Amino acid sequence: QVQLQQSGAELVKPGSSVKISCKASGYTFTSYDMHWIKQQPGNGLEWIGWIYPGNGNTKYNQKFNGKATLTADKSSSTAYMQLSSLTSEDSAVYFCARGVLDYWGQGVMVTVSS
């Protein structure tokens, strides 16, 4: 069965960076886009961007250009998102989701605090 297993919660300092992961199993990793979605506490869902692991192509929501960097490791079927220059506005749960967003990871809580 399709599973997306995300890394654990992160507590990071303002101005720093964080890299979170999403390990895929149960399907051919290189055949589907992997998307990333942000949800701030009490708020709605916001699409960050996608990566196509087959060729590494990426597409971003303009709002997240320069904030998020998406990569993928075909050998381990793992997608990554790095968030840089973190501020309190980046404190949120981050989800990965496949393709037409039919399967989702469990989410990673990132807290930015000094």
Place this chain on the structure above:
Amino acid sequence: DIQMTQSPPSLSASLGDKVTITCQASQNINKYIAWYQQKPGKAPRQLIRYTSTLVSGTPSRFSGSGSGRDYSFSISNVESEDIASYYCLQYDNLRTFGGGTKLELK
């Protein structure tokens, strides 16, 4: 970028009611809309894709319709387990979520 305007932001219903949520896209999205249910602390769950196709496991009391820019999602005979937030998603061009609708019990 395509914008999705979802309404209402919140909805109060009694058990057994029928409720409807709408999403309007800023341009034609060619029926490429999906609907999600999210409960607190959980990842969203896809209920419907391509406007009206129920995802495996979605109860038949859920339905979707629409075309062009205008789409709707309904729950007939609301049950207690349906209390959640609901989101639309367009996937015709990149991805855009609607603002969400919180369904509460009256």
